[in-house]
Amino acid sequence: MTAATLRHLLGTRDLSCERAESIFETADAFLEVTRRPIKKVPTLRGKTVINLFFEASTRTRTSFELAGKRLGADVVNMSLSSSSTSKGETLRDTVATLDAMHPDVIVVRHNASGAAHYLAERTRAAVVNAGDGMHEHPTQALLDAFSIRGKRGSLKGLKIAICGDIAHSRVARSNALLFPTLGAEVRLAGPRTLLPRFVDALGCKSYDRLEPAIEGADVVMMLRIQQERLGGASFSTLREYSRVFGLTVDRLNLAAPDALVMHPGPMNRGVEIADDVADCDRSLVLDQVEAGVAIRMAVLYMTAAEAGADLHAT
Numbered sequence: 001m002t003a004a005t006l007r008h009l010l011g012t013r014d015l016s017c018e019r020a021e022s023i024f025e026t027a028d029a030f031l032e033v034t035r036r037p038i039k040k041v042p043t044l045r046g047k048t049v050i051n052l053f054f055e056a057s058t059r060t061r062t063s064f065e066l067a068g069k070r071l072g073a074d075v076v077n078m079s080l081s082s083s084s085t086s087k088g089e090t091l092r093d094t095v096a097t098l099d100a101m102h103p104d105v106i107v108v109r110h111n112a113s114g115a116a117h118y119l120a121e122r123t124r125a126a127v128v129n130a131g132d133g134m135h136e137h138p139t140q141a142l143l144d145a146f147s148i149r150g151k152r153g154s155l156k157g158l159k160i161a162i163c164g165d166i167a168h169s170r171v172a173r174s175n176a177l178l179f180p181t182l183g184a185e186v187r188l189a190g191p192r193t194l195l196p197r198f199v200d201a202l203g204c205k206s207y208d209r210l211e212p213a214i215e216g217a218d219v220v221m222m223l224r225i226q227q228e229r230l231g232g233a234s235f236s237t238l239r240e241y242s243r244v245f246g247l248t249v250d251r252l253n254l255a256a257p258d259a260l261v262m263h264p265g266p267m268n269r270g271v272e273i274a275d276d277v278a279d280c281d282r283s284l285v286l287d288q289v290e291a292g293v294a295i296r297m298a299v300l301y302m303t304a305a306e307a308g309a310d311l312h313a314t
């Protein structure tokens with residue numbers, strides 16, 4: 001396997017700086033393709049991509065579908081409700097069934113942490129993790145880093161504050177693993193009840209208040225409360241959470257004067273982020289969405305290549 005190919009993309013823990021840079025350079029070329037009037041190249045013609053989304057998604061699912069189609073691949077989309085999982089079929093039988101159809105890449109989102117690894121052990125296809133439970137969301141981390149790189153040139157020496165529901169966030173974990181590899185300092189902030197033990201293992205600085213985490217930061221990334229994964233009471237009320245942990249203009253003023261504002265989406269406006277911050281000219285929210293298509297094109301290209309594709313030149 002070379003730096004220009006990927007067998008699977010399951011997480012960011014084992015992604016080297018060199019490999020990440022190779023993904024970014026490939027995405028640079030595909031970003032240019034996505035901005036053309038005709039947004040299609042024959043790079044993955046004859047290849048099959050299955051998008052298996054067992055959890056709700058707007059950004060990730062749409063951008064993987066667009067990415068595959070813009071590369072000329074045959075793209076099949078499956079959701080929980082439209083698959084035989086809704087009739088009781090197991091994930092093991094689902095992956096065996098799909099594998100028998102010889103897909104080149106399976107993109108999977110699932111509510112179980114480890115689901116992408118489970119698939120990777122049971123299919124000949126390349127597997128791309130599009131978010132597994134509270135574990136990882138590697139293409140989100142790559143698109144976040146790519147968006148910052150687009151504005152700042154590199155992540156080297158940047159202070160990046162990731163704030164909110166860290167405990168349940170696969171985005172926080174994937175970013176906290178990737179950003180230091182790229183030379184950034186990561187600060188994680190949230191209520192003590194939403195700061196998990198993995199914070200220490202990651203070697204990131206952690207804060208149970210927003211202000212010291214944001215102070216002097218070059219990038220402030222806000223996360224939503226993952227209501228669907230909260231086991232019990234982690235804070236009193238959303239109103240109280242917002243009062244203490246919401247990003248307002250006053251709080252953003254504690255960061256570096258040109259600090260970038262990020263959010264992976266979906267945003268809960270008025271809870272973790274105020275409207276005027278979400279829509280300010282330093283907000284990268286929509287840049288992140290645009291970057292998502294280019295990064296996912298790059299990841300499909302590099303995984304399909306490792307799956308043995310005879311690729312056509314772009």
Ligand code: CP
Nearest residue numbers: 057058059060264265
């Ligand atoms: N950021 C993200 O994963 O958004 P979706 O859930 O809409 O895909």
